Amino acid sequence: MLSLKRLLDRSPTAQATLVFLLGLGVTALFRRDEHPAVWVFQSALYTGIAIAVLAVQRRRIARAVGTDAGGLADLNRKIRHHEVPQDPEERAAMRRLAAEQLGQMERAGKWLPYWLGAMGLVVVGMFVLGAVSGSLVFPLLFAVGMVALCSWVLWMRRRSLDRLHGMRQALRQE
Incomplete structure (x- = not known):
C-alpha cells in the first residue's frame, strides 16, 4: 500500500x-x-x-x-509526516511551500461558506424533486452522501491547516 x-x-x-x-x-x-x-x-x-x-x-x-516536481512531492511528504528538514536550502523551500499552501487555503476558505451553501441548496432541491416524484429514498441517500462529503472536506481542510501551521512553527523555532 x-x-x-x-x-x-x-x-x-x-x-x-x-x-x-x-x-x-x-x-x-x-x-x-x-x-x-x-x-x-x-x-x-x-x-x-x-x-x-x-x-x-x-x-x-x-x-x-524553487524546486522540481520530485522535490515538491518530497516536501509535501515531509509536511504530512511532520519531518523538519535540516538542510538550509530545503528548509527555505519548505518555508516557501508552507506559505504558498497556507495562502492558497486561506484564499479558498473565503469561498467555503458559499460552496457549502450551494451544496445545501442542491440537497434541498433533491428533496423537493423527491417529494414531487413521490420517492424520498434517493434524495435521502444523496443528502447523507453530501453531508458526508462536506464533513470530509472540512475535516481535511482543518487537518491540512494544522499540519501547515505546525510546520511553519517548527521552521521558525529551529
Whole structure:
C-alpha cells in the first residue's frame, strides 16, 4: 500500500491511469445504454482535463517554491509526516511551500461558506424533486452522501491547516 501511495504521489502517469479508470467506471455506471467507445472517449477527455489542471498547478507551485516536481512531492511528504528538514536550502523551500499552501487555503476558505451553501441548496432541491416524484429514498441517500462529503472536506481542510501551521512553527523555532 505504501508503494502504491508513493507511486501515486510521484507519477503523473499513475495518477492519469487512476483518473481514467475511475472516470471509465463512473461513465459506464451512469451511461449504460451508450456504446463503450463513448465511455472511453469521455473518460479520456476527463482525464486529459484533470491532468492538465494538475500539471499547471504543480508547475506553478514548484516554480514558486524553487524546486522540481520530485522535490515538491518530497516536501509535501515531509509536511504530512511532520519531518523538519535540516538542510538550509530545503528548509527555505519548505518555508516557501508552507506559505504558498497556507495562502492558497486561506484564499479558498473565503469561498467555503458559499460552496457549502450551494451544496445545501442542491440537497434541498433533491428533496423537493423527491417529494414531487413521490420517492424520498434517493434524495435521502444523496443528502447523507453530501453531508458526508462536506464533513470530509472540512475535516481535511482543518487537518491540512494544522499540519501547515505546525510546520511553519517548527521552521521558525529551529
